[in-house]
Amino acid sequence: MEELLDILKELHPDxxxxxxxxxxxxxxxDSIDIVSLVAEINDAFDVAVPAEEIVPENFNSAQALWEMIQRLDEV
Known part of the structure; x- marks a missing residue:
C-alpha cells in the first residue's frame, strides 16, 4: 500500500x-492521471488493469485502488 501511496503522491502531492x-x-x-496510474500500477505491481476495471469505484480512493490491485494480483 505504501508504494501505491507514493505513486499517488507523485501525481498530486497536496x-x-x-x-x-x-x-x-x-x-x-482526471483522465490523464488515470492513464498514468494504470501504467504505474502495471509497472510497480506487475498486474494488467483491464478496461472493465477502469471505473470510478476502483479509482475513488487509495483503498479501492489497493483492493483492485490485490484482486488482479490473484488472477
Missing amino acids: VDFEHCTTLIDDKIL
Whole structure:
C-alpha cells in the first residue's frame, strides 16, 4: 500500500490520499492521471488493469485502488 501511496503522491502531492474517498467524484484525478496510474500500477505491481476495471469505484480512493490491485494480483 505504501508504494501505491507514493505513486499517488507523485501525481498530486497536496492530496491526502490516505483519507480521501472522492478522487474521481471531486475530479481530483482526471483522465490523464488515470492513464498514468494504470501504467504505474502495471509497472510497480506487475498486474494488467483491464478496461472493465477502469471505473470510478476502483479509482475513488487509495483503498479501492489497493483492493483492485490485490484482486488482479490473484488472477
